[in-house]
Structure formats: C-alpha cells, structure tokens
Amino acid sequence: MRADSLEKNQKESFYNWINSDFAGEMEYMKKETEKRIDLLKKFPDAKTIIVLGMNYFNENRELRAENRELKGKIAKYAYGRDYHKVIEGKLKKLKEFILKNCELPTANCKLYVDYGPILERAYAVKAGFGFIGRNTCLITKKFGSWVFLAELVTNIELKTHPCPSLKREGFRVSCSSCTQCLSACPTGALISPYKLDARKCISYLTIENKGSIPENLRPLVGDWLYGCDICQDVCPHNTRAKATKEPDLKKKILGDTQLLKDILSIRTDEEFRQKFAGSPVIRIKRKGLLRNACVVAGNLKDRSLLPVLEECLKDPEPLIREHAKWGIRKINNEK
Numbered sequence: 001m002r003a004d005s006l007e008k009n010q011k012e013s014f015y016n017w018i019n020s021d022f023a024g025e026m027e028y029m030k031k032e033t034e035k036r037i038d039l040l041k042k043f044p045d046a047k048t049i050i051v052l053g054m055n056y057f058n059e060n061r062e063l064r065a066e067n068r069e070l071k072g073k074i075a076k077y078a079y080g081r082d083y084h085k086v087i088e089g090k091l092k093k094l095k096e097f098i099l100k101n102c103e104l105p106t107a108n109c110k111l112y113v114d115y116g117p118i119l120e121r122a123y124a125v126k127a128g129f130g131f132i133g134r135n136t137c138l139i140t141k142k143f144g145s146w147v148f149l150a151e152l153v154t155n156i157e158l159k160t161h162p163c164p165s166l167k168r169e170g171f172r173v174s175c176s177s178c179t180q181c182l183s184a185c186p187t188g189a190l191i192s193p194y195k196l197d198a199r200k201c202i203s204y205l206t207i208e209n210k211g212s213i214p215e216n217l218r219p220l221v222g223d224w225l226y227g228c229d230i231c232q233d234v235c236p237h238n239t240r241a242k243a244t245k246e247p248d249l250k251k252k253i254l255g256d257t258q259l260l261k262d263i264l265s266i267r268t269d270e271e272f273r274q275k276f277a278g279s280p281v282i283r284i285k286r287k288g289l290l291r292n293a294c295v296v297a298g299n300l301k302d303r304s305l306l307p308v309l310e311e312c313l314k315d316p317e318p319l320i321r322e323h324a325k326w327g328i329r330k331i332n333n334e335k
Helices: 008-019 033-037 083-101 120-126 180-184 202-208 236-240 260-264 269-275 280-300 303-312 318-331
Strands: 048-055 071-074 109-112 130-132 138-140 147-154 190-192 224-226 257-259
Touching (some): 048 120, 071 260, 120 130
Antiparallel strands (some): 048 147
C-alpha cells in the first residue's frame, strides 16, 4: 500500500495511551512518537509499505502432561525460535529480490520486525489484514490474532491494489457484543474496550518489566512463567486458529511449559544462554526468568519446590533473592 500517514483517530489513540502512562517502563514507546505515527518523518522518500504477517499458533500439547502443577506456562509466540530472527531472514530475501528487479538506481528498503518506531497494527488494519479487537490485538480472518507482523518500507513506487472488503468475504469485522477478554484478564489490564494498561498486563510484568513484579500483582500472575495468552485464548475469533507451518516456529526450544525445578536450578548466565539459545526468552535474561519462576512457585504453593527456592536465596542477583523469599513465604502461608 502507499506509505501514507495514519488516520487522525489512530494518532490520537496512540497519544492518549502514551500520555496516560499506560506504557509503563517501555521508554522506547515514548521516543520518536512523531516518527512512529507518521512513517514519512522517519523515511521521507517512502512511497510504498509492504505489510506482512506470519501465523505462529502452536497447539498446547504439553499442558495436558502429568505434573502440570509443577510447571510454568509459556506464551505461544515463544514456543520455538525467536521470531525476529525467523522473519528478518525472510524479509532480507524479499528486499534483495525487490532491489534486484527494480530499475531505480537509488532504490532503498527499510525492514521492520517488531522493532523501530512504527505502529504496525495500525498499518496492518489499513492494509486490510483485519481489525483491532477489544483486547487490543490485531484480529485476522484466517488466523485470528495469532500472527506476527513485519513491514518493508521502500522508496520504490510499487503498484498497489485496493484492500478487499473483509465484510464481503463473510468476516465479521468486529467483536460485536463480546467482552470475554475483558472479563478473563486476571489483573484488569484491559481497563476498558480497546485500552490496555501495560503496567498490569502479565506479559508486560514477566517480559518488558525489568525490575520487581509489584507484590499486589504477583498472585494474579498465576502460573504464567513467560508472557500470557489469556485474552487471546478466550477470543471466539481464535477458534479458527490453524497450526503454523513454519519449521523454526514449530521446533521446540522454550515450548508450552517449563518445569519450575529446572528453571530455579539454573545457576549461571552461561547455563541459561546455552539452554535457551535462539529463544526470545534470552531477552529477559536469567534473572528475569528466575524472578518469574519464583512467583509462579509461590502461587502454586507446592512444598516440593521449597529446596530450590531456598537455594535461590543464595543467588548473587538481588532480584532473584527478593522473589524467592516471597515464594517461600507464600508456600509457608506466611505474610
């Protein structure tokens, strides 16, 4: 599609979200806001934006396994290889193809895979991918909300076509009267339809948040070790989900669950990097994952986890020690 600016209501929605401090500690969201809502300010000679999507749905097979009570759950997007690497490789090939076959000597392309100042969901809606649901996720006709997005911006004026009408294709482009996601969110992060307070979101708390998880929110994290899928799992649009065909996303690294004893026994950063090489969990580092595991252990209140939690009290990382202490208190029913 043409690399035009976003609609006024899309810009205002983003500004209101930022100004309400709903981004929490995600400082990168607060930078270059003008460039984020207007691609031409970042790429002045942009003519075309190609929006791409990739289905990442994996059925949660491991959640049916025995001893589930000793495991922490993983968001579906993190099952296999880090999607940034998977999609970036494909985008680079597309870029090479475009530049090789165009006749513009000054041709240039910029790639985005969930990084850089671009409101990719808004551009995906504009490109006809789907609509934004009450859970703030992009909902597509074919895959529901289980999609990764990526963009290729170029100064080449490619031929564009009008977006097909999803309504004419029999797709209900709305949530209708459904509010299941708002009701299901345990922390109340979805404060109203289409409005997310990231500071309360379990995905934010276990991934983007680099410090302590607020004590009042720890019990609400439940057994989510990394990320959260609740508002997507309950969405009726996701009943049509299809398993991804991308080999790198299907190949297990982090998987659907992790045994808490195994996670809490990781003693060095090197051991952590070797165990999860290629996984998106690497970004929260060992201290982030063990912090989360201590919280889940406390919520599950299984006394067999006390020995590994007590070992965590000796960890050199203050963040891990703090949350291990909390987990032990919860298991022992202490305040």
